[in-house]
Amino acid sequence: MQSAAFTLSLSPFRKPFLHHLPLSSSSSISTFTSKPNLINVDSPPSSFSPSYPLSSSSSLFSFKLPSDHGFVPKAAAESSASENRSAGGGDVLVRALELGALFALWIIFNIYFNIYNKQVLKVYHFPLTVTAVQFAVGAALVSFMWCFNLYKRPKLSAAQLAAILPLAVVHTLGNLFTNMSLGKVAVSFTHTIKAMEPFFSVILSAMFLGEMPNALVIGSLVPIVGGVALASATEASFNWAGFWSAMASNLSNQSRNVLSKKLMVKEEESMDNITLFSIITVMSFLLTAPVTLIMEGFLFTPSYLQSAGLNVKQVYIRSLLAALCFHAYQQVAYMILQRVSPVTHSVANCVKRVVVIVSSVLFFRTPVSLVNAIGTAIALAGVFFYSRVTRIKPKTT
Numbered sequence: 001m002q003s004a005a006f007t008l009s010l011s012p013f014r015k016p017f018l019h020h021l022p023l024s025s026s027s028s029i030s031t032f033t034s035k036p037n038l039i040n041v042d043s044p045p046s047s048f049s050p051s052y053p054l055s056s057s058s059s060l061f062s063f064k065l066p067s068d069h070g071f072v073p074k075a076a077a078e079s080s081a082s083e084n085r086s087a088g089g090g091d092v093l094v095r096a097l098e099l100g101a102l103f104a105l106w107i108i109f110n111i112y113f114n115i116y117n118k119q120v121l122k123v124y125h126f127p128l129t130v131t132a133v134q135f136a137v138g139a140a141l142v143s144f145m146w147c148f149n150l151y152k153r154p155k156l157s158a159a160q161l162a163a164i165l166p167l168a169v170v171h172t173l174g175n176l177f178t179n180m181s182l183g184k185v186a187v188s189f190t191h192t193i194k195a196m197e198p199f200f201s202v203i204l205s206a207m208f209l210g211e212m213p214n215a216l217v218i219g220s221l222v223p224i225v226g227g228v229a230l231a232s233a234t235e236a237s238f239n240w241a242g243f244w245s246a247m248a249s250n251l252s253n254q255s256r257n258v259l260s261k262k263l264m265v266k267e268e269e270s271m272d273n274i275t276l277f278s279i280i281t282v283m284s285f286l287l288t289a290p291v292t293l294i295m296e297g298f299l300f301t302p303s304y305l306q307s308a309g310l311n312v313k314q315v316y317i318r319s320l321l322a323a324l325c326f327h328a329y330q331q332v333a334y335m336i337l338q339r340v341s342p343v344t345h346s347v348a349n350c351v352k353r354v355v356v357i358v359s360s361v362l363f364f365r366t367p368v369s370l371v372n373a374i375g376t377a378i379a380l381a382g383v384f385f386y387s388r389v390t391r392i393k394p395k396t397t
Contacts, residue, residue: 095339102336107352109329111359114187116322118364121183124315129300130322131176132292135285137323142278154275164276166259168283174252175284177245184242185235187360188368188376191353192231193246195379196224198386200254208258220386227379234372274334281327346387354380 120130146153156164181190199221205211232238298304305312337345357376361368 099336099339102332102339103348106329106332106336106348107355109325109332110352110356113322113325113329114182114356114360115363116318116325117179118182118187118360120315120318120322121179123310124305124319125183126296126299127176127179127183128288128292129296130319131172131179132285132288133300133319134175134323134326135172135281135288137320138281138327139285141327142281145278151274151278154271154279156279160271164279165283167256168280168287170252170255170259171280172284172287174249174256176288177249177252181242181245181249184237184239184245186237186366187364188357188366189231189235189237190242190246191357191360192235192376192379193228193243194250195353195376195383196228196247197250197254198383199224200250201257204251204254204258216389216392217386220382220389223378223382224386225382227375227377227382230375231372231379232375234369234375236367236369236372273337274331277330277334343387343391346390347384350380350384350387353383 117130121127124130145151178190178194181193202213202217202221206213232243302312305315333345336348340348357380360366
């Protein structure tokens with residue numbers, strides 16, 4: 001069997017993943033996962049929604065940015081004023097370049113994750129195993145960073161573990177449902193459906209948090225729902241299993257936001273988002289590993305893959321690359337969130353989703369009708385409008 005070269009270039013994947021499996025218009029359709037999720041990015045984020053709520057009311061799931069402001073003697077301030085003015089421009093430029101690089105990496109890792117992941121799921125129809133592999137690689141990377149002090153290992157209390165466990169459960173389900181959808185329909189269609197995450201966010205927040213949306217927020221949901229409905233009615237790869245899996249992913253992802261507000265511990269036990277993501281990744285692996293081994297463990301062995309006529313090397317390598325990109329884009333999403341506001345992060349996630357949809361359509365040569373494209377565009381425009389109006393909605397008293 002042929003074996004393809006694996007580089008971070010799209011060109012090698014123009015070759016068939018498995019040379020004996022023809023690419024049909026339906027099988028070459030793929031989906032991009034995620035709304036602006038903090039973990040998932042993506043869910044978001046992918047990966048949760050673009051991020052966990054960062055309000056002061058959810059202490060466990062918020063982080064504190066270091067403050068550079070302080071009082072300095074007037075003489076010292078005056079003596080360094082000119083120096084600060086000359087250095088300030090350079091610092092701003094460096095920070096802008098760093099942020100631009102992070103945004104570029106975020107999008108690139110998302111694109112490659114969806115491509116590699118779709119290529120695997122297109123021929124290996126076991127999303128539970130694929131999900132477990134992604135969490136396993138992420139847990140290994142987190143453990144490596146903790147063991148070698150590349151990132152501070154957290155000290156967890158029983159209250160924190162109890163609060164984080166439900167988040168890990170819904171995070172696991174959200175990624176599992178996303179992979180199930182990616183295995184059934186096009187990447188572009190999965191991401192179009194996942195544009196409905198704001199709809200679930202508003203509904204769940206109203207039901208469980210008592211946060212009633214204003215007219216602008218409700219108005220932004222109209223084009224989202226309408227656009228998804230229009231795109232679904234004309235989607236070439238449409239099937240109900242893929243559709244409902246993506247909808248279940250939306251529900252799971254937005255449940256994280258509700259749980260992150262409902263389940264809190266004391267302020268002094270708060271932790272930063274990257275630490276929270278790392279803990280949830282390890283928990284998700286521990287949740288999926290035993291279930292996967294019992295239900296599908298033998299289905300990922302070389303002997304089974306060979307008996308199914310699959311290229312073992314290609315399946316393993318692309319599964320690994322998808323997992324690495326999955327973990328990388330969510331880590332970068334957290335790094336970006338520490339530098340920008342949640343609203344900016346949400347808008348950027350919307351742009352990222354557009355890039356992912358377009359790139360997947362071009363790479364997999366997904367057939368897209370004019371009506372389908374219009375429906376997708378309307379839904380994404382609604383998401384963008386939603387991300388703007390949520391910043392100005394009136395505070396409840």
